[in-house]
Amino acid sequence: MPFAQEQSKSSTVASEQLSKTETIKLRNKHIGQACQLFYRSDPLKIVRGQGQYMFDEEGTRYLDCINNVAHVGHCHPEVVRAGALQMATISTNNRFLHDELVQCAQTLTSKMPEPLSVCFFVNSGSEANDLALRLARNFTKRQDVITLDHAYHGHLHAVMEVFSYKFNPSGGEKKPDYCARGPLPGHLWRPVHG
Incomplete structure (x- = not known):
C-alpha cells in the first residue's frame, strides 16, 4: 500500500x-x-x-x-x-563514537564526487547555512556574501544578518556593507503570508 x-x-x-x-x-x-x-x-x-x-x-x-x-x-x-x-x-550527538554516524557519512559520501569525502552533521537548515557561511568565509578569507530577495536562511545570528527582509525598509535594519543583494530569478517568490 x-x-x-x-x-x-x-x-x-x-x-x-x-x-x-x-x-x-x-x-x-x-x-x-x-x-x-x-x-x-x-x-x-x-x-x-x-x-x-x-x-x-x-x-x-x-x-x-x-x-x-x-x-x-x-x-x-x-x-x-x-x-x-x-x-x-x-539518540545522542556526534561527539560520541557510534556506528550509525560513520555508516551514514560513508553512505552519503559514496554518492558524491571524490573531493567531497567529509561530512559535517548539523540539526537544521539554519545550522547548515551558518556552517556553509563560516566555511566559505574561512576558505575565501573574505566576509562578503550575496543574498537573494525573499531568501530565507534560518534563525541563527550569522545568517539572520543576511536576510534580505531584515534590511528591507519595512524591517528597519540597515543592510551590512559586506552583503550584496540580488533579485530572485524568475517569478518563483511569494509575498510574506499575512
Whole structure:
C-alpha cells in the first residue's frame, strides 16, 4: 500500500486536540511573537500529515508546498520505523563514537564526487547555512556574501544578518556593507503570508 494511504483520516494524534481558538490563545501566551504564523488572519491548524499532504482539524487536505521540514513527505513509514528503532536504541550527538554516524557519512559520501569525502552533521537548515557561511568565509578569507530577495536562511545570528527582509525598509535594519543583494530569478517568490 502506498505510504500516503497507510494512515487513515480517522487516525488519532499524539495528544488531545484543543480547539483552534484554544490553540491560538496558548500560542499567543507561550510562543514568542518573532515566530510568526503563516496566514495570520486565519491560520491553518494542522493536526497531521501524510505523504505530501497536511490535514487541518476538520480533515481538510492541503498539498504541502511550503513546509521546509518534511523532505520525504510527512510520516513516511520507512522514516518513522527507522527513527523509532534508532530512538529506542540511543539518540545522542556526534561527539560520541557510534556506528550509525560513520555508516551514514560513508553512505552519503559514496554518492558524491571524490573531493567531497567529509561530512559535517548539523540539526537544521539554519545550522547548515551558518556552517556553509563560516566555511566559505574561512576558505575565501573574505566576509562578503550575496543574498537573494525573499531568501530565507534560518534563525541563527550569522545568517539572520543576511536576510534580505531584515534590511528591507519595512524591517528597519540597515543592510551590512559586506552583503550584496540580488533579485530572485524568475517569478518563483511569494509575498510574506499575512
